[in-house]
């Protein structure tokens with residue numbers, strides 16, 4: 001019989017649900033059953049969009065009072081890769097040498113399990129705590145992220161379900177539990193540049209227009225000056241060219257066009273719109289009236305956002321320090337996460353397991369680390385509802 005108040009057992013049970021995006025694999029149903037039995041109101045939500053697979057999600061809430069502390073996460077996992085390379089079957093949840101192995105152990109079934117165990121233990125002790133604890137668990141974080149958290153948040157708004165603060169249990173710690181809370185994330189903007197020339201024979205350059213030197217000028221124009229120097233909680237905005245393509249196999253032909261792609265990870269100085277305008281300005285300046293080019297920016301939902309440090313962040317920090325003895329760094333580093341959607345509805349911070357083996361062969365989480373994370377979440381819930 002599964003004890004859902006035990007984060008390790010629950011992690012193992014969730015790993016045994018083969019929930020590679022977009023498969024639900026039984027993971028959300030298992031959580032819905034557990035939370036339902038503990039007195040949560042549960043809603044399994046299936047969303048569809050043309051051109052993407054249907055995805056199941058779960059929203060659950062205990063209590064109707066305020067404040068409402070929401071835990072967010074995902075039960076979908078990335079594919080296992082070459083299964084033969086795993087030391088244990090990737091959906092076995094086997095424990096070896098004090099570690100739970102399996103796809104999703106750290107990213108992020110372990111985090112989901114720890115938050116559920118913590119909430120159930122807190123509710124056991126304080127059944128009439130007066131506030132609400134919610135769970136927003138998606139099955140579409142590792143995939144297109146279209147029928148997942150975004151739609152659950154829409155559904156919540158349509159149904160009058162608000163929250164006051166959110167903890168997203170993604171793996172945030174680089175080396176040891178307690179290293180890092182993410183209080184925000186950088187935004188991401190991708191752009192493409194095409195420079196047009198005129199193809200021809202290298203021996204007759206006056207009859208041609210080589211687009212390569214023009215592209216070099218544009219690239220330098222974009223990169224010459226830093227976009228900013230960082231802000232209090234963010235590093236400097238960074239632009240990286242990721243490819244530069246001519247595709248010309250011939251050594252005696254001047255090519256017709258050159259293409260380049262770049263990606264910018266940006267801080268809270270910018271919005272995607274202001275950043276696009278700045279890049280276009282730099283391109284225009286570099287191009288003058290001699291370089292013929294076009295620039296196109298991909299639509300992005302990855303804005304830069306941040307939850308201001310304050311009582312909520314301090315309570316989480318205190319719970320971490322009480323358990324680990326480490327004062328966590330408040331960081332905005334790393335890639336994007338579903339926090340970029342959640343932040344539009346309320347303050348969100350991220351804290352979870354150690355991220356070292358996520359998406360890898362032999363992904364695993366320490367048994368002791370899972371238990372400690374559950375205690376940290378429990379401490380955070382205690383502190384949250386104490387005032």
Ligand SMILES: [Zn+2]
Pocket residue numbers: 074107108141170171
């Ligand atoms: Zn994840």
